[in-house]
Amino acid sequence: MEVCFKIKELLKENLSKILEYRKNPVKKTDGSYVSEGDLYTEMLIKNLLADEYPDFKLVSEETPEINIENIKQKEVLILDPIDGTENYISGLKEWGVAVCHYKDGKHQESMLALPELNCYLSTGDKIKKYDSRICGISSSLTKSDLLNLEEGYEYRIIGCCVYNMYNVITGSFYSFQNNKGAYIWDIIPGLNIAVENGLNVTVENEQYNGELLEPNKKYRFKISQK
Known part of the structure; x- marks a missing residue:
């Protein structure tokens, strides 16, 4: 490292x-x-x-x-x-x-x-995991997006992908997702650390396993504990 x-x-x-x-x-x-x-x-x-x-x-x-x-x-x-x-x-x-x-x-x-x-x-850090029902969501969501969020969860909007990734990987969030899309410099470090730690990671609704993504497009993704 x-x-x-x-x-x-x-x-x-x-x-x-x-x-x-x-x-x-x-x-x-x-x-x-x-x-x-x-x-x-x-x-x-x-x-x-x-x-x-x-x-x-x-x-x-x-x-x-x-x-x-x-x-x-x-x-x-x-x-x-x-x-x-x-x-x-x-x-x-x-x-x-x-x-x-x-x-x-x-x-x-x-x-x-x-x-x-x-x-x-x-990469390689040992992590003490929390057990949370909080879901992190992207600050790019619109008002109508927010009104259509799934019931039964606590939601947080922080406006920093690194912060949100850190929290879902450590278990302080149950999940974190961005349905609008983000560039690789925002997301690829967190996606890889999440994969390493056994979280469920999808990019564009496909399972993600560490692939190098193109830099000139935005990717929708979700990281969750299960």
């Missing part, structure tokens, strides 16, 4: 600086925000790769123009430098960093990081 561990230490060492960049967000063409913190965190990880992993190609939310080419390379690091930017710029602690390493198209390691909460979950 070498590269994930090094990125974890990098985030810890630079957290105070990352938090200083909670300002001047810019709205992107899809209506979401990118902050100075997103770009600074991505720069930290880019510099680490350049210094220690020069053969890695980066597939990052903030540099989408190179994603399609780089996903086909031998060593690929998939990154969301700050997931939950709206939370981050609003002063909430529920934002995360998502990291996933593939080699020759096969998953090697992943990490879900919640730096301000000091919670980290990586």
Whole structure:
């Protein structure tokens, strides 16, 4: 778990600086925000790769123009430098960093990081599971979607995929799903850690087993305890 561990230490060492960049967000063409913190965190990880992993190609939310080419390379690091930017710029602690390493198209390691909460979950970690009836749902759902949710569950909308993935993998959520779709930098680290820990994982209503997904489309998915 070498590269994930090094990125974890990098985030810890630079957290105070990352938090200083909670300002001047810019709205992107899809209506979401990118902050100075997103770009600074991505720069930290880019510099680490350049210094220690020069053969890695980066597939990052903030540099989408190179994603399609780089996903086909031998060593690929998939990154969301700050997931939950709206939370981050609003002063909430529920934002995360998502990291996933593939080699020759096969998953090697992943990490879900919640730096301000000091919670980290990586491939190979031993997990103490909770037993919950709470279902996490994507913040992209519309009002009509919410009114049609299945009865019998507690629901939570947090607005950070890393946070939601962390909670379903540790059992604090019974399930987490996104019926609108998300890009791979949001979801593929959590999907792989969930598979490793024996959860039921579906992508586009098909069982998911760690396949490397294309970066230029959104995927609907569900992770559940059964």
